[in-house]
Amino acid sequence: SFAAAAFFPALVLGVFWKRASKWGAVLGMVAGLGITVYYMVVNQAWLRGIFGVTQPVDLWFGILPISAGVFGVPLGVAAARWKDRWPDNLVRAIAIVAALFGPMPGSVAMEDPGYPDARNAFLIAGNRVLPVPVVEAGLQVDNLPPQTKLVYTTPSYQFPTSVTLTQDRRHALLDRAEAGGFVILEDEYEAELRNPDRLPALRALDRNERVIHVGSFSKTLSPGLRLGFMVAHPDIIREARAIRVVQFRHVPTVVQEAAAIFIAKGYFDSHLRALDAELGARREAMRTAVARHLPEFQIGPSRGGTALWLQGPAGFDVARFKHALLEHGVIVDSGEVFYQDGIAHGCLRLAFAAVPADRIAEGVAEMARALQG
Incomplete structure (x- = not known):
């Protein structure tokens, strides 16, 4: 035992907690949430930790x-x-x-x-x-x-x-x-x-x-x-x-304290609603762009998540395509890292969690140009 x-x-388990004087600004940029809310929550947790009044x-x-x-x-x-x-x-x-x-x-x-x-x-x-x-x-x-x-x-x-x-x-x-x-x-x-x-x-x-x-x-x-x-x-x-x-x-208890306050005050629930709406818009933008610019690719059946799984046409060279995409400033996950045999099987994973909805079509269009070139 x-x-x-x-x-x-x-x-x-470990939490990376970057020291900075403007906690709200740092976390707000990382998470994409309101700076004011983050500053309030983290500042409250920090003060509780300093004065020994944590939960x-x-x-x-x-x-x-x-x-x-x-x-x-x-x-x-x-x-x-x-x-x-x-x-x-x-x-x-x-x-x-x-x-x-x-x-x-x-x-x-x-x-x-x-x-x-x-x-x-x-x-x-x-x-x-x-x-x-x-x-x-x-x-x-x-x-x-x-x-x-x-x-x-x-x-x-x-x-x-x-x-x-x-x-x-x-x-x-x-x-x-x-x-x-x-x-x-x-x-x-x-x-x-x-x-x-x-x-x-x-x-x-x-x-x-x-x-x-x-x-x-x-x-x-x-x-x-x-x-x-x-x-x-x-x-x-x-x-x-x-x-x-x-x-x-x-992990420092101040990190847990901040998370507990954020959840208890209902901020997490409201954030999830906004996040779901934004991810839904990005997912739809990605599906629409792939259908328009890459019609030869089959889109996986998922209706949620933060990425699309694509199956390329017969004979599709994933490694060559991925290399060409880098020259066009587009990064994708190719299938070989996910399959245990180390073969891509003609598959790509397109993540959209960090890509604004209005930039997705542009990126997929670049993929189409790389495929044609």
Whole structure:
């Protein structure tokens, strides 16, 4: 047990917090939110930290209002005890889970194409990673390899295709986990974003404590915060935090305090509404531009998320196209980084989270010119 050797508790995984005199301005530019609101929230948290009047904190679990229930509620993830929750950084949470399962026999089954950082985390920790195909309905549950010990999945917006795992497949995956005795790592990196096809999280459907649920504020609030969360059985939380304290100690409580204030005052909900509207406009602009300028490309079926997954025509040379795009000032993610075999399979991922809606058509038009040249 990792926990048996831990003398100090773990709190949350790392948050990058840049020192600056104008906190509101820095965070406002990073997150694209109102500077006044950010200045007020962060300044309040900072002053509380200086004068020792922060909210109740337990070094094992973080700011109690955060741990008690602000995470995961929209997807129905409600822990009966606040100790089932743990403020966390998403990528580091995956790495810690990978470390927990590394010494165990069996394989990690992972979506293919899938999130390369997660795959690398599992491999570095000594896990054997086996690919499982993804189709329009999500992970092909029937193709899970024998002797699976853990399944990694991104059900709401599969990374990178952005397809949604159907309700039937969610139940099938949970049934397979119970029958096969394996654990599911549910990565909901964009779950708070609006999804017309939104379904309950696997953790919300889980009746047998087979699901570890992790999420993040990186897509919805600010990538610079590096703040997310984990919801799991208390035994898993205990083991995970024991690894955490040895590696990273804890994040400054002022960061958690600022997040707690921002959520408690309702700013996060109003921000999400504005964010959903803006991302919806960018998504529609991207779809329209691709249909107009790149009609030979097939757009993936997703209706949400922050990127489009494109399938090129037969014989499409992704590497050559990507190199040509750089000369036109356009950067895309090509498929080889997502597939475990290192082959692009004619696929591209176009992200639009950082691109204004009125600039998207221009960028896609440049892609068309690069393709013709």
